[in-house]
Amino acid sequence: MKTTQHAATARAIATVIGTIGVSAALLSASGCVIERSAPRASATPAVRPVTPTSANDERAGLHDRGPGPALGAASGTSPGTSPAMMTGRWAREWAFAREDAARGGTNPYPFAGFDGVPRGGAALDPEPMGFGPVQRVTFSRVGADFDPTMTPDGRRLVFASTQHRKTSDIYIKDLGGLVVTQITNDPADDVMPAVSPDGTRIAFASNRGGNWDLYIAPISGGHATRVTSDPADELHPTWSPCGTKLAFCRMGEASSRWELWVTPATAGVATEFLGFGMFPKWCPVSGTGAEGSDRILFQVGRERGSRTFGVWTLDYMDGRAWNATELAGSPTAALINPTWSDDGRRVVFAEVPLDGVTNAASAPRVARLWMQNIDGTGRVRLTEGNAVALMPFWGRGDRVVFMSSKDGVENIWSLDAAPAIAAADGAGQRVATSPSAPATPAGTTASAPDGP
Secondary structure, three states, X not given: OHHHHXXXXXXXXXXXXXXXXXXXXXXXOOOOOOOOOOOOOOOOXXXXXXXXXXXXXXXXXXXXXXXXXXXXXXXXXXXXXXXXXXXXXXXXXXXXHHHHHHHOOOOOOOOOOOOOOEOOOOOOOOOOOEOOOEEEOOOOOOEOEEEEEEOOOOOEEEEEEOOOOOOOEEEEEEOOOOOEEEOOOOOOOEEEEEEOXXXXXXXXXXXXXXXXXXXXXXXXXXOXXXXXXXXXXXXXXXXXXXXXXXEEEEEOOOOOEEEEEEEEOOOOOOOXXXXXXXXXXXXXXXXXXXXXXXXXXXXXXXXXXXXXXXXXXXXXXXXXXXXXXXXXXXXXXXXXXXXXXXXOOEEEEEEEEHHHOOOOOXXXXXXXXXXXXXXXXXXXXXXXXXXXXXXXXXXXXXXXXEEEOOOOXXXXXXXXXXXXXXXXXXXXXXEEOOOOOOEEEOOOOOOOOOOO
């Protein structure tokens, strides 16, 4: 049953891939707006589930459900065949439909074409893109560069790319250099890299085993060790600060929802279920939660109203997960791709306004990055204009890297967050203080009743 559903999903995705860019396919993977329907059964959570409860719940954007028809899909499309059913992580889940369709596997990235031609749904943006200095750091002319992360010293960029072939591999380069080194080289797709705290290993997701599982490899390249091996799809690994555990999201076979799990980095069994959500990011600083616990950042959808994604944290210690807390949410925009600052005091996320989404098979017209303190104060918009900016990662020295199609092709860009931090601290520069709000002087409150 599961194999048949996954094969149907892959075929449906394949009809979309190649006609839209990475940003569009990414959007079609997860749903910003969710329709009401009967709740589905789920596994007993360790924390109260805070995800949407509908089965057919994606109109145009990002959510954490499994099956559900996407906006613009044919009326006869059944649950389980929607291109939007997969992950919804913006620029990284775009690359793998056609190969998966041939293999009959699940495709977590219905967003990139494998057509070998330059892609990207956005025209060149004449407006300034960033609040601070913005710099392009990868230079692909075909394919796409996505899933950016950095080594702990802040010197090197690690990312996934389809720049050399139709399936994606993991690459590494000096942040200011032009030479790229290939870390993985497998006929399947390798995506979502995460560098270990000591900088010696990368965890990533790959479908080389027939479905999406987690692997760990030396950052210098070499043999990849399989961490998960069950029939479900596991994606988006993130390291604990001590480097001994991985958190990740898993498509629950019983719940048909994206679930959060923790597993030892050296074992092959997902041992601890945390709750429901997507794209976890472990705080790089340990002990920042209640009772000396660690904090894990993730995105999850509202259970009523517009059901848009919001940014949440939970506290985790010794198999216990509690204190689920919403940091940012909006009824008029999906807030996705959350990531920590390297000191654990701030978060950055992407905002996709619902009025900037035509349907699940088209690129978002606008996607902006926002920064805020962990207590909800100091909210500042990092990118401006009409460019699409997604998948941020905050590295050492207040350097934020992200994916953008500003130049017409999905590449990795970098910005210095220091000016935005100064503005958030009241330096007097003009900033927007709420997603979908106009710019206002720092230190004042924007008039934005629809903001989070």
